Amino acid sequence: DGLTMANTRSRLRMVTLYAFAGHHKFVVAGTGTQVEDFGVGLYTKYGDGGVDLSPIADLMKSQVYRVGRKLGIIEEILAAAPTDGLWEDDRTDENQIGATYSELEWAMKYLAAPPEQRGPVDDRQQAVVQIYNRFHQSNRHKMDPIPVCIIPDDLKS
Numbered sequence: 001d002g003l004t005m006a007n008t009r010s011r012l013r014m015v016t017l018y019a020f021a022g023h024h025k026f027v028v029a030g031t032g033t034q035v036e037d038f039g040v041g042l043y044t045k046y047g048d049g050g051v052d053l054s055p056i057a058d059l060m061k062s063q064v065y066r067v068g069r070k071l072g073i074i075e076e077i078l079a080a081a082p083t084d085g086l087w088e089d090d091r092t093d094e095n096q097i098g099a100t101y102s103e104l105e106w107a108m109k110y111l112a113a114p115p116e117q118r119g120p121v122d123d124r125q126q127a128v129v130q131i132y133n134r135f136h137q138s139n140r141h142k143m144d145p146i147p148v149c150i151i152p153d154d155l156k157s
Contacts (some may be wrong), residue, residue, distance in 0.1 A: 006086035010047030018050075027052035033061045035101055039108045040132060041139025042093060048084070049142060060108075061101040099131045107132035 017028050030051035036042045037057045043049040056064050061082070068078050081092040082101065094100050099107075107128045110118055121129065 002087065006084070007044045007047060009086045010044035010084070014044075014047050014050050021052075030054040030057065032057050033059055033064055033101075035061055035104050035108055036093075038143055039104060040097060040135035041142045042084075042097065042135070043142065044086075045142045060105045062105060097131060097135065099128045103128045104132055 014028070020026070021028050028051045030037075030048070030053065032043055032049070032054060033056055037049075037054065056067075059067070065078055082094070083090065083092045084096075097104070103124075106125070110121070110125075110129065111132065
């Protein structure tokens with residue numbers, strides 16, 4: 001199916017990056033932001049999520065754009081629609097998610113606030129919260145540490 005093939009492409013890309021990095025004694029840097037890596041989990045486990053360091057994972061997508069502008073990154077790059085490049089139909093991240101990164105940032109901040117401090121939401125905001133929660137819950141397995149089975153001592157010896 002399409003998702004299996006997209007994830008396979010991501011994993012093959014990561015194998016290639018690690019082969020190149022190993023040969024040249026480099027490290028592999030990730031491109032995920034806070035929303036992608038810790039919010040909706042929009043990455044492939046053991047694919048583009050398998051990196052040595054995540055230089056922008058502490059930033060929201062909007063902050064990455066601001067940093068890019070300060071660094072003089074050309075507007076053509078900054079204006080390009082975010083995409084993983086793994087689908088034959090060139091779908092964007094936002095097509096896959098059903099919400100913009102701006103909306104997802106809002107939802108992440110909204111949900112992080114104490115319930116008594118959250119204001120009223122309109123229909124679209126409510127839909128975005130549902131989208132965010134659905135992705136966050138279904139992708140927890142990527143964001144949480146790998147579960148370790150605790151073997152009873154009497155079986156270890």
